[in-house]
Amino acid sequence: MSTALRVEGLTKRFAGVTANDDVDFDLRRGEIHCLFGENGAGKSTLSSCIFGFYRPDKGEILLHDQPVHIASPMDAIRHGIGMVHQHFVLVPEFTVLENIIVGTQRSGWRLNAAEARQKLKGICDGYGIDLDLDAYVWELPVGRQQWVEILKVLYLDAQILILDEPTAVLTPGESRVLFDIVRKMCARGMSIILITHKLVEVMQSDRVTVLRKGKVVATLDRPETTPDELARLMVGRDVFFTVTKPELAPGETILAVEGLSARGFWGDAVLKDVSFSVARHQILGIAGVAGNGQKELFEVLCGVRRPAAGSIIFKGEEVAGMSPRAMMDRGVGHIPDDRFREGLVPEFSVAENVVLGWQRNPKYCKGPLMDRDAITGLAREMIGEYQIATRDEHVAAGKLSGGNAQKIIIAREFLHASGLVLANQPTRGLDVGVIEYVQTQLLKKRAEGFAIVLASEELSDLFNLADLIAVMFKGEIMGIVDPRTVTVAEVGVMMAGRRGETAASKKRVSA
Amino acid sequence: MIVFERRMEANALWTLASFIMAIVAGLAASAILIASTGANVPDVFGALLQGSVGSPKALATTLVKAAPLILTGLATVIAFRAQIWSIGQEGQVFAGAMGGYLGAQLLAGLPPVLFFPGVLAFGMAAGMGLGWIAAVLRSRFAVNEIISTVMLNYLVVYLLSWLLQGGPWGETGGTVAYHQSPMLPDAAFLPALFGSSRLHAGVLLPFLAAAICALVMSRTPLGYEIRGLGYNPEALRHKGVDIARTVSVIMMASAALAALAGAIELFGVSHRLRADNLIGLGYAGIIVGMIGGLSPIGTVFAGLFFGGLASGAVYMRVLGDVPASLVPAMQGITLFFFLCAGVLARYRIVMKVAVQ
Structure with a gap:
């Protein structure tokens, strides 16, 4: 098998941080080669060097054994390298066809839409991609938008495709389709670089290069390795995938939700008659594919969105329709799913973020001024306690990795909450090591006597942690089940819209 | 090939260098403009310096401006x-x-310790009313504040125009209708700092205000919320900050500062209500704030620089024989280069050797 691309001794430094340290990497023709590593291990830096976003400080990139100089993404495209980013670069108001041909036409100033349409039709038919070229991008669900990006790369006749965390936004079904088509591309001689930190995806590749702290730890043939070995190589130590959850008898009811409904921007029902309750020492898991009302449920519970109907009883008090401030003051902690948009001010320092929302609390103020000593002291304490990897408390939170940013939010919410923690996708996009850490922290809070509502798209999270699992579909609860007696497949069926046995919901009534 | 590369972190020395380059480039461009009018460039700059810092009187005018x-x-x-x-x-x-x-009409006769704080408070309250209207329009009706504040500007300017010409505040008695109110009584003149100089006590207020603003922005919960609102309002909303209320507070505080400028102009400089010494102060303030890097201390320096330009302008016109409109042109040129410097400070220039 010939080599499509080789990287030799690549080193890239950013302001004193070595993101890639003497990295060797080779991509064979027709293979899926996975770049595997934690956030900040150097996967993205390496791919950005290959795609021409960064210039390596040292080392060479060879295409078909010829050294090449890739100065910009345009150079990379000319060399037949395409990249699909985690965050899409599409114009929502344009159609699929327009998005693909804009900026990619090589025929000068005239847009030749008919020719492009012909070529794209051929590509779609060849790969079995079912996508309406005249649909507006804003009409497409996120999973389909990704196809537009992939089509763009295919349209440019790329021979090497870099996929950056492609399944982050996909349902399990959609990822399966993606991998089927990626396989077909390989069969036609394309080579794929797959960037991921998910073990499930790694196991679908041909070879794996594991990066840790900017260095290549190993390059392995996938059939000859195991998920456990890969996880150990990535983190540098053994990882326990199942945290141990002690049996705890639920205490008094902390949160009781009855008949809760909410409407979206266009008046559509985003939450329909949702009822459940959570008690002290209990974790209620919310399962469901993203976009089925979990986010809206959390927004209503933490006061950011007004409910249309229903009641929310928190510690015996009706709190439906109260402001976020009132909910926070009553002891509700909230870990939102979009951490950099809703949970943090990225430009603020770690210390400032630790007191976000509590900046007027007398604990952190001295007279009319904020008490800098108290705040930095607290931040240092939190950095130590939650193992937040940062140079010091003055670093802007936006400069930290997703996992460390999440730890700031967890530290802040756990510190200020009493009684209830709402956690929406707390492990999304995090490394195995951090996921384990977050899970342990949630269980610690449960043991302390908190009630926790936890939504996660990773069923493993829920089966590991939850005492009860409520499955959501299109804003409704399909059933509340006991993870000890239900299978993953049964929950999966409910996630697709089938009503489940609500054996456990009897418990809810008696609770 | 010369390439601009975005910097990961700001470099203080390079930032300073960019702004010095901006001043130099701004002066050079102004020099070209001056030369194009046929005037002698060194003479004009000499007049500018003399008129802005050349004498105690010039310095006083600079401060007042x-x-x-x-x-x-x-x-x-x-x-x-x-x-x-x-x-x-x-x-x-x-x-x-x-x-x-x-306020001066209503509070006339009060002792100065009550009169001046009283009339300044009246002025600030009037400005805050305008700020509040724009805040409510934004928070309640989602009216863009750029639109609403510009419209309110027209409203207020024409209201003054009516009040002074034909309205109750116009100067009457003469055969010619001046666009101005009668003179305020002497008791309503802000006292001079030194003897009978033009340097009125009101010039101290901007420096006090700047110090307070700097403290508020960096050390108080309100400043924290102002900065946070600028960076990520969504996170603030999630963390319990009442956005509508905070926007109102910010708009009213901002308006109070601008209104104070109008009030000290009235009581310290013009001593009668007229439009021509107020026109442009607000718009120039936007340039001053931007050149000051949106920092209170930077704004003090930018304000002094612009005050010097304005004060030197008179000398420049008389001694250098150049048109009066040169000064706003120079202000514009300076802003342009400062905005360029602001961008430049975030990039590094890399000389690249093309391989192949």
Whole structure:
């Protein structure tokens, strides 16, 4: 098998941080080669060097054994390298066809839409991609938008495709389709670089290069390795995938939700008659594919969105329709799913973020001024306690990795909450090591006597942690089940819209 | 090939160098402009220097001219840091002078220790009213603050025009209708700092205001919320900050500063209500705040620089024989180069050798 691309001794430094340290990497023709590593291990830096976003400080990139100089993404495209980013670069108001041909036409100033349409039709038919070229991008669900990006790369006749965390936004079904088509591309001689930190995806590749702290730890043939070995190589130590959850008898009811409904921007029902309750020492898991009302449920519970109907009883008090401030003051902690948009001010320092929302609390103020000593002291304490990897408390939170940013939010919410923690996708996009850490922290809070509502798209999270699992579909609860007696497949069926046995919901009534 | 590369972190020395380059480039461009009028460039710059810092009297004029600009600059800083694009400083300056004038009618006869704080408070309250209207329009009806504040500017300017010409505040008695009110009584003149110089006590207020703004922005919960609102309002909303209320507070604080500029112009400089010494102070304040890097201390320096330009302008016109419109042109050129410097400071210039 010939080599499509080789990287030799690549080193890239950013302001004193070595993101890639003497990295060797080779991509064979027709293979899926996975770049595997934690956030900040150097996967993205390496791919950005290959795609021409960064210039390596040292080392060479060879295409078909010829050294090449890739100065910009345009150079990379000319060399037949395409990249699909985690965050899409599409114009929502344009159609699929327009998005693909804009900026990619090589025929000068005239847009030749008919020719492009012909070529794209051929590509779609060849790969079995079912996508309406005249649909507006804003009409497409996120999973389909990704196809537009992939089509763009295919349209440019790329021979090497870099996929950056492609399944982050996909349902399990959609990822399966993606991998089927990626396989077909390989069969036609394309080579794929797959960037991921998910073990499930790694196991679908041909070879794996594991990066840790900017260095290549190993390059392995996938059939000859195991998920456990890969996880150990990535983190540098053994990882326990199942945290141990002690049996705890639920205490008094902390949160009781009855008949809760909410409407979206266009008046559509985003939450329909949702009822459940959570008690002290209990974790209620919310399962469901993203976009089925979990986010809206959390927004209503933490006061950011007004409910249309229903009641929310928190510690015996009706709190439906109260402001976020009132909910926070009553002891509700909230870990939102979009951490950099809703949970943090990225430009603020770690210390400032630790007191976000509590900046007027007398604990952190001295007279009319904020008490800098108290705040930095607290931040240092939190950095130590939650193992937040940062140079010091003055670093802007936006400069930290997703996992460390999440730890700031967890530290802040756990510190200020009493009684209830709402956690929406707390492990999304995090490394195995951090996921384990977050899970342990949630269980610690449960043991302390908190009630926790936890939504996660990773069923493993829920089966590991939850005492009860409520499955959501299109804003409704399909059933509340006991993870000890239900299978993953049964929950999966409910996630697709089938009503489940609500054996456990009897418990809810008696609770 | 020369390439601009974005910097990961700001470099203080390079930032300083960019701004020095901006001043040099701004002066060079101004020199070209001056030369194009046929005037002698060194003479004109000499006149500018003499008129702005050349004598105690020139310095006093610079301070008096800088005072309202620093205040409207600070008004800009407070709003823009929160990403509230208020352009209402112009109308708020007018409102400040009008409110002050009204206050002077009502509070006439009070001892100075009560009179001056009282009339300045009247002026600031009038400005805050305008700020509040724009805030409510934004929070309740989602009206863009740029639109609403510009419209309010027109409203206020024409209201003053009516009040002075044909309205109750116009100067009457002469055969010619001046666009101005009668003179205020001597008791309503802000006292001079040194003897009978033009340097009135009001010039101290901008510096006090700048110090307070700097403290508020960096050390208080309100400043924290202003900065946070500018960076990520969504996170603040999730963390219990009442956005509508905070926007109102910011708009009103900003308006109060701009209005104070109008009030000290009235009581310290013109001593009668008239439009021509108020026109442009608010818009210039936006430039001053931007050149000051949206920092209170930077705004003080930018305000002094612009005050010097304004004060030197008179000399420049007389001694250098150049058109009066040169000064706003120089202000514009300076802003342009400072904005360029602001961008440049975030990039590094890399000389690249093309391989192959």
